[in-house]
Amino acid sequence: MALVLHSFPDNKNAFKARIAAEYSGVKLELTNDFVMGVTNKTPEFLKMNPLGKVPVLETPDGAVFESNAIARYVAKLKNDNPLFGSSLIEYARIEQWMDFSATEIDANLARWLYPRLGFYPYLQPSEEIAISALKRALDALNTHLASNTYLVGHSVTLADIVMTCNLSVGYRFILTKSFTKDFPHVERYFWTMVNQPNFAKILGEIEQAATIPAVPSKKPAQPKEPAKPKKEEPKKEAKKEEPKPKEEAEEEEAPKPKPKNPLDLLPPSKMVLDEWKRLYSNTKTNFREVAIKGFWEMYDPEGYSLWFCDYKYNEENSVSFVTLNKVGGFLQRMDLARKYAFGKMLVVGSEAPFKVKGLWLFRGKEIPKFIMDEVYDMELYDWKEVDINDEAQKERVNQMIEDQEPFEGEALLDAKCFK
Numbered sequence: 001m002a003l004v005l006h007s008f009p010d011n012k013n014a015f016k017a018r019i020a021a022e023y024s025g026v027k028l029e030l031t032n033d034f035v036m037g038v039t040n041k042t043p044e045f046l047k048m049n050p051l052g053k054v055p056v057l058e059t060p061d062g063a064v065f066e067s068n069a070i071a072r073y074v075a076k077l078k079n080d081n082p083l084f085g086s087s088l089i090e091y092a093r094i095e096q097w098m099d100f101s102a103t104e105i106d107a108n109l110a111r112w113l114y115p116r117l118g119f120y121p122y123l124q125p126s127e128e129i130a131i132s133a134l135k136r137a138l139d140a141l142n143t144h145l146a147s148n149t150y151l152v153g154h155s156v157t158l159a160d161i162v163m164t165c166n167l168s169v170g171y172r173f174i175l176t177k178s179f180t181k182d183f184p185h186v187e188r189y190f191w192t193m194v195n196q197p198n199f200a201k202i203l204g205e206i207e208q209a210a211t212i213p214a215v216p217s218k219k220p221a222q223p224k225e226p227a228k229p230k231k232e233e234p235k236k237e238a239k240k241e242e243p244k245p246k247e248e249a250e251e252e253e254a255p256k257p258k259p260k261n262p263l264d265l266l267p268p269s270k271m272v273l274d275e276w277k278r279l280y281s282n283t284k285t286n287f288r289e290v291a292i293k294g295f296w297e298m299y300d301p302e303g304y305s306l307w308f309c310d311y312k313y314n315e316e317n318s319v320s321f322v323t324l325n326k327v328g329g330f331l332q333r334m335d336l337a338r339k340y341a342f343g344k345m346l347v348v349g350s351e352a353p354f355k356v357k358g359l360w361l362f363r364g365k366e367i368p369k370f371i372m373d374e375v376y377d378m379e380l381y382d383w384k385e386v387d388i389n390d391e392a393q394k395e396r397v398n399q400m401i402e403d404q405e406p407f408e409g410e411a412l413l414d415a416k417c418f419k
Protein backbone atom coordinates (compact mmCIF):
# COMPACT_ATOMS: atom_id res chain seq x y z
CA MET A 1 0.00 0.00 0.00
CA ALA A 2 1.27 3.43 -0.91
CA LEU A 3 1.72 6.19 1.64
CA VAL A 4 -1.28 8.51 1.41
CA LEU A 5 -1.06 12.03 2.73
CA HIS A 6 -4.49 13.43 3.60
CA SER A 7 -4.71 17.20 3.45
CA PHE A 8 -5.93 20.13 1.43
CA PRO A 9 -3.29 21.07 -1.14
CA ASP A 10 -1.77 24.29 0.22
CA ASN A 11 -1.24 23.19 3.83
CA LYS A 12 2.17 24.21 5.15
CA ASN A 13 1.99 21.39 7.68
CA ALA A 14 1.65 18.88 4.83
CA PHE A 15 4.51 20.60 2.97
CA LYS A 16 6.90 19.41 5.72
CA ALA A 17 6.42 15.72 4.82
CA ARG A 18 6.31 16.47 1.12
CA ILE A 19 9.66 18.28 1.16
CA ALA A 20 11.14 15.57 3.38
CA ALA A 21 9.89 13.03 0.81
CA GLU A 22 11.63 14.92 -2.01
CA TYR A 23 14.93 14.81 -0.10
CA SER A 24 14.48 11.16 0.81
CA GLY A 25 13.27 9.70 -2.48
CA VAL A 26 9.98 8.63 -0.88
CA LYS A 27 6.79 8.59 -2.91
CA LEU A 28 3.73 10.11 -1.26
CA GLU A 29 0.29 9.90 -2.73
CA LEU A 30 -1.83 12.99 -2.16
CA THR A 31 -5.59 12.82 -1.78
CA ASN A 32 -7.15 14.85 -4.55
CA ASP A 33 -10.75 14.71 -3.41
CA PHE A 34 -10.11 16.05 0.09
CA VAL A 35 -12.64 18.70 1.15
CA MET A 36 -11.69 20.54 4.31
CA GLY A 37 -14.55 20.61 6.77
CA VAL A 38 -16.18 17.58 5.13
CA THR A 39 -13.62 14.80 4.56
CA ASN A 40 -11.92 15.43 7.90
CA LYS A 41 -15.26 15.10 9.74
CA THR A 42 -16.07 11.62 8.42
CA PRO A 43 -15.92 8.64 10.82
CA GLU A 44 -13.14 7.06 8.70
CA PHE A 45 -11.01 10.19 9.02
CA LEU A 46 -11.68 10.57 12.76
CA LYS A 47 -10.42 7.03 13.22
CA MET A 48 -7.09 8.21 11.81
CA ASN A 49 -6.98 11.47 13.79
CA PRO A 50 -9.57 11.96 16.53
CA LEU A 51 -9.12 15.73 16.30
CA GLY A 52 -10.14 15.73 12.65
CA LYS A 53 -7.10 17.82 11.77
CA VAL A 54 -4.80 17.56 8.79
CA PRO A 55 -2.31 16.40 7.74
CA VAL A 56 -2.64 12.67 8.35
CA LEU A 57 -0.39 10.05 6.77
CA GLU A 58 -1.89 6.65 6.04
CA THR A 59 0.79 3.97 6.09
CA PRO A 60 0.56 0.19 5.62
CA ASP A 61 0.89 -0.07 9.42
CA GLY A 62 -1.75 2.49 10.31
CA ALA A 63 -2.20 6.25 10.38
CA VAL A 64 0.08 8.95 11.82
CA PHE A 65 -1.01 12.49 12.64
CA GLU A 66 0.96 15.59 13.75
CA SER A 67 2.94 17.06 10.89
CA ASN A 68 6.38 16.84 12.54
CA ALA A 69 5.84 13.18 13.38
CA ILE A 70 4.78 12.53 9.80
CA ALA A 71 7.86 14.30 8.44
CA ARG A 72 10.09 12.22 10.77
CA TYR A 73 8.39 9.01 9.62
CA VAL A 74 8.90 9.88 5.96
CA ALA A 75 12.57 10.79 6.52
CA LYS A 76 13.17 7.58 8.51
CA LEU A 77 12.20 5.56 5.46
CA LYS A 78 15.61 6.36 4.03
CA ASN A 79 18.49 4.66 5.83
CA ASP A 80 21.13 6.98 7.30
CA ASN A 81 19.18 9.95 6.05
CA PRO A 82 21.32 13.11 6.26
CA LEU A 83 18.10 14.96 7.17
CA PHE A 84 18.77 13.61 10.70
CA GLY A 85 22.38 14.87 10.81
CA SER A 86 25.52 12.82 11.18
CA SER A 87 25.90 12.40 14.93
CA LEU A 88 23.83 12.09 18.08
CA ILE A 89 24.44 15.70 19.04
CA GLU A 90 23.41 16.87 15.57
CA TYR A 91 20.27 14.77 15.86
CA ALA A 92 19.50 16.34 19.27
CA ARG A 93 19.94 19.83 17.83
CA ILE A 94 17.68 19.02 14.90
CA GLU A 95 15.00 18.03 17.41
CA GLN A 96 15.78 21.17 19.41
CA TRP A 97 15.17 23.47 16.42
CA MET A 98 12.04 21.56 15.41
CA ASP A 99 10.57 22.12 18.88
CA PHE A 100 11.76 25.73 18.86
CA SER A 101 10.07 26.21 15.51
CA ALA A 102 6.77 24.77 16.76
CA THR A 103 6.59 26.49 20.12
CA GLU A 104 8.47 29.78 19.68
CA ILE A 105 7.90 30.62 16.01
CA ASP A 106 4.76 28.87 14.78
CA ALA A 107 2.71 29.34 17.95
CA ASN A 108 3.48 33.06 18.24
CA LEU A 109 2.96 33.67 14.54
CA ALA A 110 -0.45 32.00 14.86
CA ARG A 111 -1.36 34.12 17.89
CA TRP A 112 -0.56 37.24 15.88
CA LEU A 113 -1.96 36.23 12.48
CA TYR A 114 -5.07 34.19 13.15
CA PRO A 115 -7.05 36.79 15.13
CA ARG A 116 -6.33 39.25 12.31
CA LEU A 117 -7.71 36.73 9.82
CA GLY A 118 -10.80 36.46 11.97
CA PHE A 119 -10.26 32.89 13.27
CA TYR A 120 -10.14 33.99 16.90
CA PRO A 121 -11.29 37.12 18.69
CA TYR A 122 -8.81 39.98 18.34
CA LEU A 123 -7.36 41.25 21.61
CA GLN A 124 -4.70 43.91 21.39
CA PRO A 125 -2.78 42.96 24.59
CA SER A 126 -2.58 39.32 23.46
CA GLU A 127 -1.30 40.47 20.09
CA GLU A 128 1.39 42.59 21.73
CA ILE A 129 2.55 39.60 23.79
CA ALA A 130 2.63 37.37 20.69
CA ILE A 131 4.63 39.90 18.64
CA SER A 132 7.15 40.46 21.38
CA ALA A 133 7.59 36.70 21.94
CA LEU A 134 7.98 36.21 18.19
CA LYS A 135 10.60 38.97 17.98
CA ARG A 136 12.49 37.39 20.85
CA ALA A 137 12.51 34.04 19.04
CA LEU A 138 13.49 35.57 15.70
CA ASP A 139 16.28 37.48 17.42
CA ALA A 140 17.69 34.23 18.79
CA LEU A 141 17.31 32.56 15.41
CA ASN A 142 18.97 35.52 13.72
CA THR A 143 21.97 35.32 16.04
CA HIS A 144 22.33 31.60 15.37
CA LEU A 145 22.10 32.10 11.62
CA ALA A 146 24.70 34.89 11.66
CA SER A 147 27.35 32.18 11.70
CA ASN A 148 25.45 29.18 10.33
CA THR A 149 24.09 28.62 6.84
CA TYR A 150 21.77 25.85 8.04
CA LEU A 151 20.25 25.27 11.44
CA VAL A 152 22.43 22.22 12.09
CA GLY A 153 25.62 21.10 10.33
CA HIS A 154 26.46 21.91 6.75
CA SER A 155 23.46 20.75 4.79
CA VAL A 156 19.67 20.80 4.91
CA THR A 157 18.12 18.80 7.76
CA LEU A 158 14.58 18.14 8.92
CA ALA A 159 14.92 21.18 11.20
CA ASP A 160 15.33 23.45 8.16
CA ILE A 161 12.30 21.89 6.50
CA VAL A 162 10.06 22.41 9.53
CA MET A 163 11.37 25.92 10.24
CA THR A 164 11.01 27.06 6.63
CA CYS A 165 7.46 25.71 6.31
CA ASN A 166 6.44 27.48 9.50
CA LEU A 167 8.10 30.73 8.46
CA SER A 168 6.47 30.50 5.02
CA VAL A 169 3.02 31.18 6.46
CA GLY A 170 4.40 34.22 8.24
CA TYR A 171 6.15 35.53 5.13
CA ARG A 172 3.07 35.04 2.99
CA PHE A 173 0.55 36.60 5.31
CA ILE A 174 2.00 38.95 7.92
CA LEU A 175 5.81 39.28 8.06
CA THR A 176 6.28 42.32 5.86
CA LYS A 177 9.69 43.51 4.72
CA SER A 178 9.67 46.30 7.29
CA PHE A 179 9.30 43.63 10.00
CA THR A 180 11.79 41.06 8.65
CA LYS A 181 14.53 43.60 7.85
CA ASP A 182 15.44 43.58 11.55
CA PHE A 183 16.38 39.91 11.22
CA PRO A 184 18.72 39.96 8.18
CA HIS A 185 20.20 36.49 8.76
CA VAL A 186 16.73 34.97 9.03
CA GLU A 187 15.91 36.77 5.78
CA ARG A 188 18.91 35.34 3.99
CA TYR A 189 18.22 31.88 5.41
CA PHE A 190 14.53 31.87 4.48
CA TRP A 191 15.02 32.97 0.87
CA THR A 192 17.95 30.54 0.44
CA MET A 193 15.83 27.67 1.70
CA VAL A 194 12.72 28.37 -0.35
CA ASN A 195 14.86 28.54 -3.47
CA GLN A 196 16.37 25.07 -2.97
CA PRO A 197 14.84 22.94 -5.76
CA ASN A 198 13.25 20.41 -3.35
CA PHE A 199 11.60 23.24 -1.41
CA ALA A 200 10.61 25.29 -4.46
CA LYS A 201 8.96 22.28 -6.08
CA ILE A 202 6.51 21.98 -3.15
CA LEU A 203 6.21 25.54 -1.83
CA GLY A 204 6.00 27.26 -5.21
CA GLU A 205 6.84 30.90 -5.47
CA ILE A 206 6.50 32.82 -2.23
CA GLU A 207 5.45 36.42 -2.30
CA GLN A 208 6.19 38.31 0.89
CA ALA A 209 3.18 40.04 2.49
CA ALA A 210 3.09 43.69 1.45
CA THR A 211 0.85 44.69 4.35
CA ILE A 212 -0.22 43.36 7.71
CA PRO A 213 -3.85 42.17 7.58
CA ALA A 214 -6.09 44.82 9.08
CA VAL A 215 -7.65 44.23 12.47
CA PRO A 216 -11.12 42.83 11.76
CA SER A 217 -13.42 45.81 11.76
CA LYS A 218 -15.71 46.11 14.72
CA LYS A 219 -18.26 48.83 14.86
CA PRO A 220 -17.37 51.29 17.57
CA ALA A 221 -19.49 50.49 20.59
CA GLN A 222 -22.66 52.51 20.47
CA PRO A 223 -22.53 55.13 23.17
CA LYS A 224 -24.96 54.00 25.82
CA GLU A 225 -27.99 56.22 25.97
CA PRO A 226 -27.74 58.30 29.09
CA ALA A 227 -30.44 57.20 31.48
CA LYS A 228 -33.23 59.70 31.22
CA PRO A 229 -33.86 61.32 34.57
CA LYS A 230 -37.34 60.67 35.89
CA LYS A 231 -39.48 63.75 35.61
CA GLU A 232 -39.92 64.27 39.28
CA GLU A 233 -36.22 63.78 40.02
CA PRO A 234 -34.49 67.06 40.67
CA LYS A 235 -31.31 67.56 38.66
CA LYS A 236 -28.39 66.24 40.68
CA GLU A 237 -25.64 68.65 41.37
CA ALA A 238 -22.04 67.67 41.15
CA LYS A 239 -21.52 67.47 44.85
CA LYS A 240 -20.92 64.76 47.34
CA GLU A 241 -24.11 62.78 47.75
CA GLU A 242 -25.74 62.50 51.11
CA PRO A 243 -25.52 58.98 52.51
CA LYS A 244 -28.80 57.23 51.74
CA PRO A 245 -31.12 55.77 54.29
CA LYS A 246 -30.29 52.07 54.79
CA GLU A 247 -33.44 50.60 53.19
CA GLU A 248 -33.09 52.74 50.08
CA ALA A 249 -29.45 51.75 49.66
CA GLU A 250 -30.32 48.06 49.98
CA GLU A 251 -33.08 48.44 47.44
CA GLU A 252 -30.62 49.90 44.96
CA GLU A 253 -28.11 47.13 45.50
CA ALA A 254 -30.58 44.37 44.66
CA PRO A 255 -29.46 42.66 41.42
CA LYS A 256 -31.20 44.11 38.40
CA PRO A 257 -33.13 41.62 36.25
CA LYS A 258 -31.34 40.96 32.96
CA PRO A 259 -32.96 43.13 30.29
CA LYS A 260 -35.00 41.06 27.85
CA ASN A 261 -33.80 40.74 24.32
CA PRO A 262 -36.20 42.94 22.28
CA LEU A 263 -36.79 39.93 20.04
CA ASP A 264 -38.43 38.15 22.99
CA LEU A 265 -40.97 40.96 23.11
CA LEU A 266 -42.14 40.49 19.51
CA PRO A 267 -45.65 39.13 18.99
CA PRO A 268 -45.59 35.33 19.08
CA SER A 269 -44.90 33.64 15.75
CA LYS A 270 -46.45 30.48 14.38
CA MET A 271 -42.97 29.41 13.32
CA VAL A 272 -41.01 27.64 16.04
CA LEU A 273 -37.35 27.97 15.17
CA ASP A 274 -36.30 24.85 17.07
CA GLU A 275 -38.87 22.79 15.19
CA TRP A 276 -37.35 23.90 11.89
CA LYS A 277 -33.84 23.17 13.16
CA ARG A 278 -34.93 19.70 14.23
CA LEU A 279 -36.56 19.02 10.88
CA TYR A 280 -33.40 20.19 9.08
CA SER A 281 -31.13 17.99 11.23
CA ASN A 282 -33.32 14.91 11.12
CA THR A 283 -34.03 14.84 7.39
CA LYS A 284 -31.56 12.43 5.90
CA THR A 285 -33.27 11.54 2.62
CA ASN A 286 -35.70 13.16 0.25
CA PHE A 287 -34.56 16.58 1.47
CA ARG A 288 -36.63 18.61 -0.99
CA GLU A 289 -39.84 16.79 -0.25
CA VAL A 290 -39.42 16.73 3.50
CA ALA A 291 -37.19 19.51 4.83
CA ILE A 292 -37.58 22.19 2.17
CA LYS A 293 -41.33 21.64 1.85
CA GLY A 294 -41.59 21.69 5.64
CA PHE A 295 -39.59 24.91 5.78
CA TRP A 296 -42.00 26.82 3.57
CA GLU A 297 -44.96 25.41 5.46
CA MET A 298 -43.48 26.68 8.70
CA TYR A 299 -42.05 29.98 7.44
CA ASP A 300 -43.79 33.00 8.94
CA PRO A 301 -42.92 36.25 7.15
CA GLU A 302 -44.57 38.22 9.94
CA GLY A 303 -42.29 36.84 12.62
CA TYR A 304 -39.13 36.11 10.64
CA SER A 305 -37.12 37.41 7.71
CA LEU A 306 -34.76 35.74 5.26
CA TRP A 307 -31.53 37.31 4.06
CA PHE A 308 -28.88 36.56 1.46
CA CYS A 309 -25.37 37.66 2.28
CA ASP A 310 -22.32 37.97 0.04
CA TYR A 311 -18.79 38.42 1.29
CA LYS A 312 -17.51 41.81 0.14
CA TYR A 313 -13.87 40.82 -0.22
CA ASN A 314 -13.94 37.52 -2.10
CA GLU A 315 -10.82 38.46 -4.05
CA GLU A 316 -8.91 38.03 -0.76
CA ASN A 317 -10.06 34.41 -0.39
CA SER A 318 -6.97 33.00 -2.04
CA VAL A 319 -6.22 30.19 0.41
CA SER A 320 -8.85 27.52 1.05
CA PHE A 321 -8.20 26.87 4.74
CA VAL A 322 -7.98 30.58 5.54
CA THR A 323 -11.37 31.11 3.88
CA LEU A 324 -12.91 28.14 5.70
CA ASN A 325 -11.56 29.27 9.04
CA LYS A 326 -12.83 32.78 8.43
CA VAL A 327 -16.35 31.44 7.92
CA GLY A 328 -15.94 29.11 10.94
CA GLY A 329 -14.96 32.12 13.08
CA PHE A 330 -18.04 34.03 11.90
CA LEU A 331 -20.32 31.16 12.92
CA GLN A 332 -18.67 30.91 16.32
CA ARG A 333 -19.27 34.60 16.90
CA MET A 334 -22.92 34.15 15.93
CA ASP A 335 -23.33 31.88 18.94
CA LEU A 336 -25.11 34.70 20.80
CA ALA A 337 -27.87 34.57 18.16
CA ARG A 338 -28.60 30.85 18.39
CA LYS A 339 -32.10 31.39 19.82
CA TYR A 340 -33.01 33.78 17.02
CA ALA A 341 -31.28 32.60 13.86
CA PHE A 342 -30.56 29.80 11.42
CA GLY A 343 -27.91 30.15 8.74
CA LYS A 344 -26.19 28.44 5.85
CA MET A 345 -22.78 29.57 4.66
CA LEU A 346 -21.43 28.24 1.38
CA VAL A 347 -17.82 28.47 0.28
CA VAL A 348 -18.10 28.31 -3.47
CA GLY A 349 -15.55 27.41 -6.14
CA SER A 350 -13.01 24.68 -6.74
CA GLU A 351 -10.12 27.09 -6.93
CA ALA A 352 -9.19 30.46 -5.53
CA PRO A 353 -10.51 33.05 -5.14
CA PHE A 354 -13.34 31.33 -3.26
CA LYS A 355 -16.70 33.05 -2.91
CA VAL A 356 -18.55 33.08 0.38
CA LYS A 357 -22.33 33.27 0.13
CA GLY A 358 -24.88 32.81 2.86
CA LEU A 359 -28.53 32.55 3.71
CA TRP A 360 -29.86 33.60 7.12
CA LEU A 361 -33.21 33.34 8.81
CA PHE A 362 -33.62 35.90 11.57
CA ARG A 363 -36.37 36.43 14.13
CA GLY A 364 -38.11 39.70 13.32
CA LYS A 365 -38.46 41.65 10.11
CA GLU A 366 -35.00 43.20 10.27
CA ILE A 367 -31.52 41.90 10.87
CA PRO A 368 -31.47 42.04 14.68
CA LYS A 369 -29.60 45.10 15.92
CA PHE A 370 -27.75 43.25 18.68
CA ILE A 371 -26.22 40.97 16.04
CA MET A 372 -25.13 43.93 13.91
CA ASP A 373 -23.59 45.53 16.99
CA GLU A 374 -21.88 42.49 18.44
CA VAL A 375 -20.70 40.44 15.45
CA TYR A 376 -18.19 42.43 13.46
CA ASP A 377 -18.28 39.96 10.54
CA MET A 378 -21.76 41.24 9.64
CA GLU A 379 -20.19 44.32 8.13
CA LEU A 380 -17.97 42.24 5.90
CA TYR A 381 -21.01 41.04 3.94
CA ASP A 382 -23.53 42.71 1.66
CA TRP A 383 -27.03 41.86 2.92
CA LYS A 384 -30.12 41.62 0.77
CA GLU A 385 -33.55 40.60 2.01
CA VAL A 386 -35.04 37.63 0.17
CA ASP A 387 -38.17 38.51 -1.76
CA ILE A 388 -40.27 35.43 -1.14
CA ASN A 389 -42.68 36.40 -3.89
CA ASP A 390 -39.88 35.93 -6.40
CA GLU A 391 -39.73 32.24 -7.36
CA ALA A 392 -36.08 32.52 -8.49
CA GLN A 393 -35.05 33.86 -5.09
CA LYS A 394 -37.07 31.16 -3.34
CA GLU A 395 -35.32 28.51 -5.42
CA ARG A 396 -31.95 30.01 -4.46
CA VAL A 397 -33.00 29.71 -0.80
CA ASN A 398 -33.86 26.04 -1.39
CA GLN A 399 -30.52 25.35 -3.04
CA MET A 400 -28.63 27.00 -0.19
CA ILE A 401 -30.53 25.09 2.48
CA GLU A 402 -29.91 21.90 0.54
CA ASP A 403 -26.17 22.52 -0.23
CA GLN A 404 -26.99 21.94 -3.87
CA GLU A 405 -23.94 21.26 -5.98
CA PRO A 406 -23.00 22.69 -8.38
CA PHE A 407 -24.21 25.93 -6.85
CA GLU A 408 -24.57 28.72 -9.41
CA GLY A 409 -22.45 26.64 -11.76
CA GLU A 410 -19.59 26.01 -9.33
CA ALA A 411 -18.42 23.27 -6.99
CA LEU A 412 -18.79 23.75 -3.25
CA LEU A 413 -15.61 23.80 -1.22
CA ASP A 414 -17.71 23.63 1.93
CA ALA A 415 -21.19 24.25 3.29
CA LYS A 416 -21.58 25.14 6.94
CA CYS A 417 -24.79 25.31 8.89
CA PHE A 418 -25.61 27.50 11.88
CA LYS A 419 -28.40 25.99 13.91
Ligand SMILES: N[C@@H](CCC(=O)N[C@@H](CS)C(=O)NCC(=O)O)C(=O)O
Nearest residue numbers: 011013052053054055065066067068
Ligand atom coordinates in the same frame (compact mmCIF):
# COMPACT_ATOMS: atom_id res chain seq x y z
N1 LIG B 1 -0.12 20.34 15.38
C1 LIG B 1 -0.83 19.92 14.20
C2 LIG B 1 -1.69 21.05 13.72
C3 LIG B 1 -2.69 20.59 12.70
C4 LIG B 1 -3.70 21.66 12.36
O1 LIG B 1 -4.00 22.57 13.14
N2 LIG B 1 -4.26 21.54 11.15
C5 LIG B 1 -5.26 22.47 10.71
C6 LIG B 1 -4.98 22.85 9.26
S1 LIG B 1 -3.40 23.56 9.08
C7 LIG B 1 -6.61 21.79 10.77
O2 LIG B 1 -6.75 20.67 10.35
N3 LIG B 1 -7.60 22.47 11.32
C8 LIG B 1 -8.94 21.95 11.41
C9 LIG B 1 -9.51 22.08 12.78
O3 LIG B 1 -8.93 22.79 13.61
O4 LIG B 1 -10.58 21.51 12.98
C10 LIG B 1 0.17 19.51 13.11
O5 LIG B 1 1.27 20.07 13.08
O6 LIG B 1 -0.17 18.64 12.30
